[in-house]
Amino acid sequence: MAVTIKDIAQQLKISVSTVSYALNGGPRSVPDDVKKRVLALARELNYRPNRIARSMVTGRTHTIGVVPPEVTEDVFLSPYLHLALNGIANEARKHKQDILLFTRYNETDSEEMVSVLLDGRIDGVVFIAPHFNHKNVEMATSLHMPCVTVSGAPLEGVASFTVNNKVGMKAAMQHLYDLGHRKIGHIAGRDDMPDAILRLEAYREFIQSHDLPFHERWVGYGEFKINEGRDAMRKIMSQADCPTAITCGNDEMAIGALHEALQMGLRVPQDVSIVGFDMSQASTDAVLPLTTVRQPVTDLSVAAVKALMIFIEGGPSPETFILNPELVVRASTARPTHP
Amino acid sequence: MAVTIKDIAQQLKISVSTVSYALNGGPRSVPDDVKKRVLALARELNYRPNRIARSMVTGRTHTIGVVPPEVTEDVFLSPYLHLALNGIANEARKHKQDILLFTRYNETDSEEMVSVLLDGRIDGVVFIAPHFNHKNVEMATSLHMPCVTVSGAPLEGVASFTVNNKVGMKAAMQHLYDLGHRKIGHIAGRDDMPDAILRLEAYREFIQSHDLPFHERWVGYGEFKINEGRDAMRKIMSQADCPTAITCGNDEMAIGALHEALQMGLRVPQDVSIVGFDMSQASTDAVLPLTTVRQPVTDLSVAAVKALMIFIEGGPSPETFILNPELVVRASTARPTHP
DNA sequence: CTGTTAGCGCATTCAC
């Protein structure tokens, strides 16, 4: 049995309230000698305040929740999630908040999911890249749980911290266009992920607005993973009439595409240019540094937590923040050698 | 104000215990019609059980804590941590446990740290690669908090799930030796991290037992990060008399070493062979797939959580598990061309 | 079979 303030009170023959005030340094003052004795005994008995009990009465837990995009095996292998988590952890530490990682809610059952969120263990929650169909976020907000999202869908009444995906992909396309590319393909991410959809749309819009040739067979689909990038690349580049450049929904698929291209005997960037999205560490460490669209996920996460904390502490509601991403030109793009 | 079982009881003019039993399906039976009405009203009122309150009485939180090796800015960028976290999350989900990530304890102040751990929010804790000086782990254990460690130091009375670092490094050295290498250098990790120390020791022991030449200037030191691998490699390989092969304390530094070698105009593996440690994803995605010692961190984490849960649920204490790692030979090693 | 009640550990209000 753990030692409680009651134990201390009894041994010192004083009341629990006095002990509580002495331990917390207020709000009511306690004579110095009494305070000293309380502190001494607390240390001697190895007293640890029970935060659960404190939460019951204060309503604050000093813990913020983090909900990953989905709950499947190995979600925590996603580089995107790492960056977000890192930013969240960095900022949370500054606010003396710990992080509760939800591992087991059920995306398909909003009821259950929201119950888990609202069960009292957290003061607020950060959703990482929620899907379009993520009713949970809206439900949680409407039930007065402070929420923000990092990336993902712009949702009704929920502040989102994200980059302008269309601006980013447009910059990638413009870069290729300026280099002289006219036959440009795309490897898109999950079709239920807002970011992926917007990037694909921007690709299509650029193709149209610049009267570039478009073939559905120049577009591949994956779920943001490296192997899917490989598969899509193989399909696209093994056609007789294939593009000279590829934009990708994220860096991982771009790296997969890069590896596959090399394995197919293509030279990058001479035979095919590749552009990623995110500027992940992997894109820097790749065989050759990837040209990519920089999405400062860590910074966005920091901003999201900052706004969330202000709200939790009684400040104004967080507001959506959309950053224009910049293109980072590195070694995976060049002018086409045989246009 | 959130709705409670008391609200439901009042509206239905029944007792809170009946509501509680109806909601929880036991331990005492409730007539079907009453149960039905309770469930209906609960749904209608959007009732959510408060887990904090439940924890107060049951003593269980269904949350396990995770403590990173240290709490500095950007710890969550460590690939090693990702693998561990991923395994922990995978297994935790199976046990319906969420994860509390400690972001703010102070490693230098064990008192404070332990207080945070023991404040009632978790049922047990996984320490990831604790340093040698990690008094906290032993203290937490002695205060009856169920603990396990993944990797890191073998600590008094705490079950550790780790690989045999010496066996792993020895295998790496033997592989190079068998290829014909006699001049072998090493890039070691942090000198306060048990794993790094053991790997360095194994390197030294192999050198001695095989009567290989040893120079302190062939040994570099880093903190497991990619840039430190670069720096160490540059120092080592820019000497007139330099090694033909390098073993590294982890994959990240090996990748740094690889990049630096290439940048220095050296061919890998012809001019210099490089062996990593971990078999991280990055080691597979690198410019050329790294020969490395496979440390199945994810699997170890899964095993650690499994054992932890058994203990939490009243089973036997977890026991230390030490796995012999295997060498994975890939493209970064070959026989020396000019020995 | 069901209602009343005693805590869980703490912060805080109320009464002295």
Add this chain to the structure above:
DNA sequence: GTGAATGCGCTAACAG
């Protein structure tokens, strides 16, 4: 200035 008492929401022992 200090002790007693209340309640946070819930579970489970106890009493009817």
